[in-house]
Amino acid sequence: MEHRSLILLGLLMGQSQHGYQINEFIERNLSTVTDMKKPTAYAALDKLNQKGLIDIQLEQEGNRPTRKVYSINENGRNYFYKLLLDNLSSAESVNYQGDIGLMFIDFLPMDKAIPALKERLMKNRKLIDLFNQTPAHGIRTGVNLAVEHKITMLEAEVTFLEKTIHHLLHSD
Numbered sequence: 305m306e307h308r309s310l311i312l313l314g315l316l317m318g319q320s321q322h323g324y325q326i327n328e329f330i331e332r333n334l335s336t337v338t339d340m341k342k343p344t345a346y347a348a349l350d351k352l353n354q355k356g357l358i359d360i361q362l363e364q365e366g367n368r369p370t371r372k373v374y375s376i377n378e379n380g381r382n383y384f385y386k387l388l389l390d391n392l393s394s395a396e397s398v399n400y401q402g403d404i405g406l407m408f409i410d411f412l413p414m415d416k417a418i419p420a421l422k423e424r425l426m427k428n429r430k431l432i433d434l435f436n437q438t439p440a441h442g443i444r445t446g447v448n449l450a451v452e453h454k455i456t457m458l459e460a461e462v463t464f465l466e467k468t469i470h471h472l473l474h475s476d
Contacts, residue, residue, distance in 0.1 A: 306387055308340055308348045309357075313384040316358060316376035323349065323372055333447075336435075336454055349374055357383050400461075406468075418472055425465040432458045 311334065315326055326349070327342045334340075340348075352358045357380035361373045376384065402424065409417050435455045441447035 307338070307391070308344065309352060310384070310387040310391055311338055311340065312345065312348055312352060312374075313357065313376055313380055313387070316374055316380070317384060320361075320373050320375040322363075323374065326374065337450055352380065414472055418469060421465055421469050421472070425462060425469065428458050428461050428465065432462065 311330070312326065315321065315329060321329075323346055327345055330338065330340055330345060349358065349360075353360050353374075357377065359375045359377050361375065363371050363373050365371075405420075412420075432455055435451055435458065438451045
C-alpha cells in the first residue's frame with residue numbers, strides 16, 4: 305500500500321486532480337513502475353482521504369456528472385516526504401520470475417534451453433529499445449532517472465544472458 309500512496313500523493317504534489325486524470329496518467333506514464341488499476345487507485349484515494357492526508361472537493365461543470373477533485377493537504381505532504389525518503393533509502397531484493405526457470409534448466413536438454421534463453425535475450429533487447437525511445441522529461445529529472453534505472457537493469461539482464469548462453473554453449 306505504501307508504494308501506491310507514494311504514487312498518488314506524488315501526483316497530487318503538482319496539482320489537484322480528478323480521479324480520471326490520475327488514472328490516465330498512471331496508465332500512460334507509470335506502467336513500468338506500477339501495475340495499479342483504476343479500482344485500486346480509487347480505493348487508495350479514499351483511504352488517503354479517510355486518513356486525513358488528502359481532501360476531496362466535489363466539482364460540477366454544466367450538465368456533466370459531479371466529479372471528485374483530489375488535493376493533497378499539509379498532513380499528506382508530510383506523509384509523502386516520509387514515504388519518499390523511505391523509498392529512496394531502501395534496498396530491494398528483486399525476485400525475477402525468470403530465475404525459477406534457471407533453477408530447473410538442468411532438466412532440459414541444452415538444444416531446448418539455449419534457444420529459450422536466446423529468445424529471452426531478444427525480448428530484453430527489444431524492451432531496452434522501447435525504453436530508449438521514451439522521450440526525456442524536461443521539467444523533472446525523476447522520471448528520467450526511473451527510465452534510466454529500468455534500462456540499466458535490463459542491460460544487466462542482457463549481459464547476464466549473453467554470459468550464460470556463452471557458458472552453456474562452451475561447457476562440456
